[in-house]
Amino acid sequence: MRKLKNSELDRLGVEEFKKTSKIPLIVVLDNIRSLNNIGSVFRTSDAFVVEKIYLCGITAQPPHKEIHKTALGATDSVSWEYVEDTLTLIKRLKDSNIKVASIEQADNATMLQEFKVDPNQRYAVIFGNEVKGVQQEVVSASDYCIEIPQFGTKHSLNISVSCGVVLWDLFKKMRY
Numbered sequence: 001m002r003k004l005k006n007s008e009l010d011r012l013g014v015e016e017f018k019k020t021s022k023i024p025l026i027v028v029l030d031n032i033r034s035l036n037n038i039g040s041v042f043r044t045s046d047a048f049v050v051e052k053i054y055l056c057g058i059t060a061q062p063p064h065k066e067i068h069k070t071a072l073g074a075t076d077s078v079s080w081e082y083v084e085d086t087l088t089l090i091k092r093l094k095d096s097n098i099k100v101a102s103i104e105q106a107d108n109a110t111m112l113q114e115f116k117v118d119p120n121q122r123y124a125v126i127f128g129n130e131v132k133g134v135q136q137e138v139v140s141a142s143d144y145c146i147e148i149p150q151f152g153t154k155h156s157l158n159i160s161v162s163c164g165v166v167l168w169d170l171f172k173k174m175r176y
Contacts, residue, residue: 113149
């Protein structure tokens with residue numbers, strides 16, 4: 001085996017990416033404080049061709065050198081918008097017939113591997129603050145709550161890791 005060079009990976013350019021069809025999935029960042037986490041979410045969203053990212057509350061916005069450090073240019077390819085209040089955004093998404101899912105540990109949450117997607121439905125997944133998680137009011141306003149199963153001693157995953165796990169799982173369910 002030989003590692004491939006970047007030039008051999010046959011990736012899309014930014015303009016091609018913007019024109020390519022996306023999976024019917026939106027990412028919402030609810031009060032994310034780490035600029036590195038924000039950049040990582042952009043990069044992962046680029047990898048799995050998500051429709052859009054919404055940055056809410058205290059979540060920083062590009063351009064910012066700390067976001068760029070981990071996004072590696074994905075802030076140019078992935079469509080994004082800042083909305084101050086997450087609950088206002090949820091109402092807007094629901095009014096557009098988008099199903100909203102908080103990624104959180106909650107009673108009656110659906111385990112990620114058991115979550116079924118409707119191929120004719122658009123979804124938005126909400127990732128919360130590194131310490132407090134998704135705000136309770138946001139969880140309560142969501143159509144679903146999806147939990148990532150964990151089997152060790154820790155209570156949670158880093159938000160950028162959670163995003164990678166969830167987007168890969170939903171990408172597989174939406175594309176295959």
